[in-house]
Amino acid sequence: MQRKRVTLRDLAEHLNINTSTVSRALSEKSSEMISPDVVKRVKKAALEMGYKQNAAAYALKMGSTKTIGMIIPDLMNPVFPPIIRGIQSVLDRYGYTAFLAYSENNEITAHTEVERLISRGVDGIIYAAAFRTDSVVDLCKSQGVPLVLVNRVVDQGDVDTVKVDDSLGIKMAVDHLLELGHRKIGFIAGPKNISVSYIRLRAFTQTMAEHDLEVEPHRIVEAHALSEDAGEKAMSVFLGQNSDATAIIASNDLIALGCYTALRQFGYTCPKRLSIVGFNNMPYLDWFATPLTTVSIPHFQMGERSAELLLKRIKSGNLDFNEEVLLKPKLVIRGSTAPVVRRKKKSDAS
Amino acid sequence: MQRKRVTLRDLAEHLNINTSTVSRALSEKSSEMISPDVVKRVKKAALEMGYKQNAAAYALKMGSTKTIGMIIPDLMNPVFPPIIRGIQSVLDRYGYTAFLAYSENNEITAHTEVERLISRGVDGIIYAAAFRTDSVVDLCKSQGVPLVLVNRVVDQGDVDTVKVDDSLGIKMAVDHLLELGHRKIGFIAGPKNISVSYIRLRAFTQTMAEHDLEVEPHRIVEAHALSEDAGEKAMSVFLGQNSDATAIIASNDLIALGCYTALRQFGYTCPKRLSIVGFNNMPYLDWFATPLTTVSIPHFQMGERSAELLLKRIKSGNLDFNEEVLLKPKLVIRGSTAPVVRRKKKSDAS
């Protein structure tokens, strides 16, 4: 019915006062320069007539859209919904609204998505799909758009980031396996152009080294993506060249799932023949036939912190300074890891 | 660095022509009234100088923001991500961008979220969180904002909707259980103020009736939400009053999961003691210890169709006519359903 929205001018005419007065009366910060009486009348009329500020006009005038953009690699990965919720929870408190975009784990689509968001006038961007070198950070910097990286970071460049201590997470995973008696441990890495997979892999070899365990090259195979599919393929080649391994760590829960199926295809069983530990603690793992031991990260909190950081940056307007918040992971032990079983050798009576 | 974005005027000055010419040269539809030569020069300069249309100015002038809002009850429910992807996939093709909002399954927060989106100037709304009577449809109608309901619909009111044939889905579930020999079948319903739970429950009793099976009242218990938690509680009371039931249908996969845990608490096992079938076919069910038999719905396609419908409505501008698209579900049989086992009666030798 009411196709035409009511504007400030409408209110002004109705009250026989000037548009500017109405504007000021409605604005928190300048309502004090208007007589309390008028303010009251304006607010009343605004409510009655159903006035809603025109966001486009405000944005045009003020140069701020009160929106931010968030780019995630893939919504299908159940890790991201909680992060998004965390982001929204703080955004809501400050009257911000978020655009959602996916990169499909592709840097150039990520780049174009960011461009789109920028031309939509977002006040800032939360980027969860970064590669270790990523043109998006330069793009944002050149356009003067605040940016915060979450989870995945870049090798160099001064950017605000919130991430979890991946190295610590892997260390906990390794320690857990060592305690169970495992020594021949493999690692299914993610693409090394993504910070998390790179760091996790490095942390793996490092932690092993600290325990005087050298990891030979064939113990490590890289999946071409942080996905179930890629994990399965990688695990297949791993199993082909590691008949003696007793445990593996996957760069990712999704990869770990892929490992499950590869394992099954080889007729092996987990954790009897091979222990597996993942990373991320995605939802519903508890329900699985073999519940995955994994490193849990504080998804929701990551979202919250990144949103807070971004809003702070937007408010200050100073993009030259930046910050890094580091969150702690936690090991969640489930059924996919078990003590190593001493397998019978050929001529062994025991 | 380049804090100031380049505008149409900048381009015009740089080329020594009028702003209007630049605008027309860049616009697909009016570029033909400009000499090809000028068009070429303008486009070149626009590219070089990095011109990006100011979305706010465009929106203000044209009254269209090229954005839509989507409201879903809960991002944590893994059913929605695929729907969102479906929506985005068609939105992208038409230069639209989507705001994402949650209702937390609460009608008033849904209402306020919709109000927020409307005041942001969205061109339309995709609403996946409707109750059977929902103020949002009146709100949108009164504001002249195109609206399409997806999955959940309202009892009355002329609205565009895309949903799946819930009745058919339930019928398939019931038929499946009957074929397995089950007769004492229970139903864990969702809140009856939500269309899907209401319809599914009705379809259950109806299908049973068609097979001359009367379902007694104690065979049906209503969960207070479409969630795991609510499902568990409801299943507990169900088991308390149905020691003889051999199968149950849950209004929802999440509820079905709740049934699993309640079952375990009672020391029962599925499907040996009780068969369970869910609804929605959420991701990762295949991995579960007892993979859930469930009714699969075309999530992605639902998203696509609803976005197409909305854009069509936006384009036509005629909100008086409306449409309903009905998608077909599919039964996915997994390990949570099994033939009924004939239990020994007290004095029975067999």
Place this chain on the structure above:
DNA sequence: CACTTTAGTGCAAACGTTTGCGTTAATCAA
């Protein structure tokens, strides 16, 4: 009482677009 201060409000420009209309120069018909 004459003066300056101040509180309250109005005026008008500006943000960056799009578009109806007016203007010019070139093309056409005769």
Place this chain on the structure above:
DNA sequence: TTGATTAACGCAAACGTTTGCACTAAAGTG
């Protein structure tokens, strides 16, 4: 060659805000 048509472009208004400045009347100052 002259008048009418047309192709290409410029002018200026408008979308709904916000805000610096000007203005009026009341209050304060001596």
